[in-house]
Amino acid sequence: MSTTASTFKPHRSWDRIFFPFMALLILATVLYGFAHTYFLAGMVLAPLPSLLVHLHGAAFTLWILLLIVQIGFVTTHNVAIHRKLGVYGFLLAVVMV
Numbered sequence: 001m002s003t004t005a006s007t008f009k010p011h012r013s014w015d016r017i018f019f020p021f022m023a024l025l026i027l028a029t030v031l032y033g034f035a036h037t038y039f040l041a042g043m044v045l046a047p048l049p050s051l052l053v054h055l056h057g058a059a060f061t062l063w064i065l066l067l068i069v070q071i072g073f074v075t076t077h078n079v080a081i082h083r084k085l086g087v088y089g090f091l092l093a094v095v096m097v
Contacts, residue, residue, distance in 0.1 A: 016075050023068045030064055059096050066092060 031039060038057055041047070048054060066089050073082035 019071050020068075020075055023064075023071050027064050027068060030061070059092065062092060063096060 034057070038048075043054070043057070066085070070082055070085060070089065073079070073085065
């Protein structure tokens, strides 16, 4: 039996394409899904039941944007900045709960 060299690379270069693409797809889905009722309705001026709904929308929108930024930092090998920003991500997660 002969062995063949694997084409799998340890640094997984496909990650650099897959994760940013999926994060942008998530952002596009959120923007499309909430465009009519929230984003294009004026966000802060949208006729929603309470201020809590606006805070919820802002926090979860920031969460998606933070996901994209964090993936960007890891993709560009800025792991130190990624870790520092992760602390603020934790605080945002606490606000979301």
